[in-house]
Amino acid sequence: xxxxxxxxxxxxxxxxxxxxxxxxxxxxxxxxxxxxxxxxxxxxxxxxxxxxxxxxxxxxxxxxxxxxxxxxxxxxxxxxxxxxxxxxxxxxxxxxxxxxxxxxxxxxxxxxxxxxxxxxxxxxxxxxxxxxxxxxxxxxxxxxxxxxxxxxxxxxxxxxxxxxxxxxxxxxxxxxxxxx
Numbered sequence: 001x002x003x004x005x006x007x008x009x010x011x012x013x014x015x016x017x018x019x020x021x022x023x024x025x026x027x028x029x030x031x032x033x034x035x036x037x038x039x040x041x042x043x044x045x046x047x048x049x050x051x052x053x054x055x056x057x058x059x060x061x062x063x064x065x066x067x068x069x070x071x072x073x074x075x076x077x078x079x080x081x082x083x084x085x086x087x088x089x090x091x092x093x094x095x096x097x098x099x100x101x102x103x104x105x106x107x108x109x110x111x112x113x114x115x116x117x118x119x120x121x122x123x124x125x126x127x128x129x130x131x132x133x134x135x136x137x138x139x140x141x142x143x144x145x146x147x148x149x150x151x152x153x154x155x156x157x158x159x160x161x162x163x164x165x166x167x168x169x170x171x172x173x174x175x176x177x178x179x180x
Contacts, residue, residue, distance in 0.1 A: 017045055062082075074104065079113065079115045099129070102143070107133075107134070111129060128165060
């Protein structure tokens, strides 16, 4: 339980810091957005790092993902019917935040697509973006490797493809999905 809570805190903090960096970069480049909101987000991150505040819970929803994307000038498109399983929905949002951050940082993307396929036996979730295709193999760093561990802990699989365009795919068998 302690290891799971630490991992969840790391994932949340990674997402919060990524969001703050992207919002700051967007503001500095385009001078659009609310600077006070950006300052508030940075202050919240500093408080969490100082252990003066707990990471916000429930911030990994798809609605907050869309709001974060909008704040940095991106769009998130969700196609297909989302699974009813709340744990899978949380993973979809969490992975959406990771792929959004990476799409902006590494590919210069403006749009992120989350395509959900829901069959009788599996959930398949695919993430693509309109950014440049990676010119070198994608290596899993902190965010992607942490995401893989969470997905596999829930009984899922994660696959990354780079040709003809970057695509990250999560697959969950309906009966195998575990509580994460």
